[in-house]
Amino acid sequence: MILTLKNSEYNFNKKKKIIVSYLVSGKGSNFQAVAEKIINGYIKADNGVVISSSSNALALEKSEKLGIKSIVINPENFKSKIDHETEIIKTLEFYKTDLIVTAGYMRILTPLFVNRYKFRIINIHPSLLPSFTGKNAQQQALDYGVRFTGCTSHFIDEGTDTGPIILQSPVEIKSDDNINTLSARILKEEHKILTESVKLFCENKLILKNNRVIIKT
Numbered sequence: 001m002i003l004t005l006k007n008s009e010y011n012f013n014k015k016k017k018i019i020v021s022y023l024v025s026g027k028g029s030n031f032q033a034v035a036e037k038i039i040n041g042y043i044k045a046d047n048g049v050v051i052s053s054s055s056n057a058l059a060l061e062k063s064e065k066l067g068i069k070s071i072v073i074n075p076e077n078f079k080s081k082i083d084h085e086t087e088i089i090k091t092l093e094f095y096k097t098d099l100i101v102t103a104g105y106m107r108i109l110t111p112l113f114v115n116r117y118k119f120r121i122i123n124i125h126p127s128l129l130p131s132f133t134g135k136n137a138q139q140q141a142l143d144y145g146v147r148f149t150g151c152t153s154h155f156i157d158e159g160t161d162t163g164p165i166i167l168q169s170p171v172e173i174k175s176d177d178n179i180n181t182l183s184a185r186i187l188k189e190e191h192k193i194l195t196e197s198v199k200l201f202c203e204n205k206l207i208l209k210n211n212r213v214i215i216k217t
């Protein structure tokens, strides 16, 4: 993946087929949504590797079922965050990763990692950013009493949930919603916009102009 600076626009030039790898910590439904679309050819890319921060992550079972290689790189086995990420980078490089999808990855990446993969890490967050960053975004939306929340796919930068936004999808909060009903409706939208974002990236249709992601038509 080469990032070229062209007339003050960043252009995502793609090589023939992008290799997509995943960082996960939990259920892995977002990973599954993207990986299946790669397998069925909707997204023209190859699945690389699934890296889990936990050996209990359901995402590991999902990757096995889909025939995608997975590995547990548990932060507890490393002296420092940097050592942990160095191992992750080694694995990503071994699988020749072009694009990283953080799909329910519950750890903050260091600036070192983020800058190494600048504009090559896509995250999915369950709120309409910049509202409700960090953990429990759905509960934050319920507690605040907003009428609409939703989800956002974005490139990761050095901040928490602050990078350039790719796609967003609004979800209305109903008066009888609780955390489970609301999270389930948001999750469905997460799958859609994350999949579309990866597809757009792989089709070389994303351009970064200042902090805005422009979608080529």
Ligand code: GRF
Residues within 6 Å of the ligand: 025, 026, 027, 028, 029, 030, 031, 103, 104, 105, 124, 125, 126, 187, 190
């Ligand atoms: C999703 O809402 C995701 O945005 C959040 O964790 C939830 C579970 O995601 N970070 P997944 O099923 O593990 O992809």
